[in-house]
Amino acid sequence: MTREEKAKVIEDITGHLAEAPSIYLADISGLNAGTTSDLRRACFKADVKLMVVKNTLLAKAMESSDKEFGELPSILKGNTSILLSQTGNAPAKVIKNFRKKIDKPILKGAFVDEAIYVGDDYLDTLVNIKSKEEVIGDIVSLLQSPAKNVISALKSGGSKLSGILETLSEKPE
Template sequence: MALTREQKAVAVEALQEKLRATPTIYLTDYAGLTVEQANTLRNRFREAGVEFRVIKNTLLRLAMEKVGGYEELFDHLHGPTAVAFSEEPAAPARVIKRYLEETSLERPALKGAFVDGAVFHEDALEALAALKSKDELIGDILGLLLAPITNVVGGLQAQGGNLVGALKTIAERGEA
């Protein structure tokens, strides 16, 4: 059923809000998936905290034009397109990669991705899947920040242990 002009305007407005609120979007080609495969894929995305839905290319393009910054993705808006919206940059790529490995299918195929202002093309799935999550990056930074403190504490404890050992040895010699 065709959308009315009002319905299209509402859909474009909702997409604009979604694009502004979500730092990561992936455009995928899902053509050729059965209903069962598509539902399995959609469930995996949901489990990973990713919203995955089919959107008309013209509506998505209109929303992208109004928001701005998505011009490099316009060439990828052809054929059947499903969009994955995510807060986590690597989550959609990891779901797609794992799904492709487990099913030996060629779909869904990455058409392009927009991650915090950077545009990735169809050949970037491996690189996107290898990105660390924000929590992993924060953990790495904390580890780097805490390493010097741990070294200082360890050094102080070792020196204190050496001092106690030396005093104990001197005390034992004094008694003998």
């Protein structure tokens, strides 16, 4: 690979790192072609971009990026794949679901909304991170709940009140 080609690849990787708020680093070594294809398909369905990159080029792209990756460049050993997503927990869910069949991919580290996670131990934590849309949905349902209770009470109270008035009006004096 020529120096110009390497510079182009680094620039391309840097662009991907800048666009994605969630960046996962995983080891998918040892997967055969069919299994790798299944992983790519699972990533595509979950709107996760999977890229296999050279560690040196990824390290240089991380250096030239505006984001602070902390200790993530230090874990770039062996085979490394990048999983990029707009949703914080989508790559973790893909990895966890895929590992029901086999023991790969192994999570090396993740950069999710400015937070850094190093090691496969954080996979369950990352799966449980709620996306922005999920948090907004929870807030909206919490805000709607009291209003629904008030409306329900008024409806039931109104029918009770009208029933009482009707009974009283029919009562002989």
